[in-house]
Amino acid sequence: MAATVIDGKAFAARVRGQVATHVAALKNDHGITPGLAVVLVGEDPASQVYVRSKGKMTLEVGMKSVEHKLDVDTAEADLLALIQKLNNDPEIHGILVQLPLPDHLDEDLVINSIDPAKDVDGFHISNVGLLGTGQDSMVPCTPLGCLMMLRDHHGSLSGMDAVVIGRSNIVGKPMAQLLLGDSCTVTIAHSRTKDLPDVVRRADIVVAAVGRAQMVPGGWIKPGATVIDVGINRIDRPEGGTRLVGDVDYDSCAKVAGAITPVPGGVGPMTIACLLANTVTACCRANGLPAPEGLTV
Numbered sequence: 001m002a003a004t005v006i007d008g009k010a011f012a013a014r015v016r017g018q019v020a021t022h023v024a025a026l027k028n029d030h031g032i033t034p035g036l037a038v039v040l041v042g043e044d045p046a047s048q049v050y051v052r053s054k055g056k057m058t059l060e061v062g063m064k065s066v067e068h069k070l071d072v073d074t075a076e077a078d079l080l081a082l083i084q085k086l087n088n089d090p091e092i093h094g095i096l097v098q099l100p101l102p103d104h105l106d107e108d109l110v111i112n113s114i115d116p117a118k119d120v121d122g123f124h125i126s127n128v129g130l131l132g133t134g135q136d137s138m139v140p141c142t143p144l145g146c147l148m149m150l151r152d153h154h155g156s157l158s159g160m161d162a163v164v165i166g167r168s169n170i171v172g173k174p175m176a177q178l179l180l181g182d183s184c185t186v187t188i189a190h191s192r193t194k195d196l197p198d199v200v201r202r203a204d205i206v207v208a209a210v211g212r213a214q215m216v217p218g219g220w221i222k223p224g225a226t227v228i229d230v231g232i233n234r235i236d237r238p239e240g241g242t243r244l245v246g247d248v249d250y251d252s253c254a255k256v257a258g259a260i261t262p263v264p265g266g267v268g269p270m271t272i273a274c275l276l277a278n279t280v281t282a283c284c285r286a287n288g289l290p291a292p293e294g295l296t297v
């Protein structure tokens with residue numbers, strides 16, 4: 001039996017629809033428009049494309065979108081001053097500083113200078129601590145999107161064996177926290193894991209977030225398991241040109257898995273939808289309103 005393809009693109013469109021409904025209600029009932037500020041340092045072409053598509057979708061759901069593009073050699077003090085200004089701006093409810101930053105900027109320092117209530121990436125140490133202790137927090141967008149798809153596909157995740165491949169602060173670690181919160185038995189595997197194929201073979205849920213093109217073959221997947229592919233890697237086509245692939249070898253995994261997310265059209269679009277969801281959540285909380293049901297954990 002071929003795997004069910006989990007359509008992240010369609011799911012993301014539904015989430016954005018829910019976000020738009022909540023944005024309209026905030027305007028109607030409270031006269032509030034949620035605002036998202038995106039800060040981009042430098043001119044990485046891929047980042048520019050991504051920031052543009054975020055800005056477009058932010059406007060589409062009825063929110064205010066502000067973009068700050070800074071020179072690649074911007075001084076740290078100037079970036080911190082901009083963040084301070086956004087922290088104090090009542091029309092801005094969410095702040096995202098596009099990563100990675102140029103080498104001369106201290107990412108931890110910059111991220112931790114964002115007001116945690118406006119940290120829609122969920123990367124501030126205060127949000128990391130809140131998530132790890134099961135308290136209300138801003139939840140990182142990519143893991144949140146993965147969790148939404150898993151809950152939608154399985155209903156309850158309770159008691160399932162989950163393996164997260166990758167231990168980044170952005171995806172692997174928060175993903176493991178969310179799965180633990182949903183009562184999975186969670187393993188975090190990484191480049192030094194012994195017998196990685198055997199570890200992955202135990203899993204009912206595999207989340208691949210290593211950033212290495214097609215590194216998980218179908219032979220590692222337990223028949224019927226759910227495979228969530230976080231990777232977005234551009235590789236050369238044999239016939240010329242390039243294409244996007246994930247961290248799993250899609251064709252061989254799809255033959256064994258029960259369900260799988262494609263690349264493109266899987267986790268990526270959900271990440272952006274969850275960024276918009278987090279902005280609405282931040283806006284609601286800033287105004288003493290409950291976070292919308294279904295848009296957060």
Ligand SMILES: Nc1nc(=O)c2c([nH]1)NC[C@@H]1CN(c3ccc(C(=O)N[C@@H](CCC(=O)O)C(=O)O)cc3)C=[N+]21
Nearest residue numbers: 096097098099100121232264265266267268269271272
């Ligand atoms: N502070 C910060 N937060 C981020 O969330 C963040 C970041 N920095 N830096 C860069 C990465 C990258 N990222 C993507 C999100 C969606 C797609 C996406 O929608 N991808 C499409 C394909 C797009 C294409 O065709 O190139 C897909 O997977 O279907 C891609 C990449 C968020 N990032």
Ligand SMILES: [Mg+2]
Nearest residue numbers: 101102103105
């Ligand atoms: Mg750096």
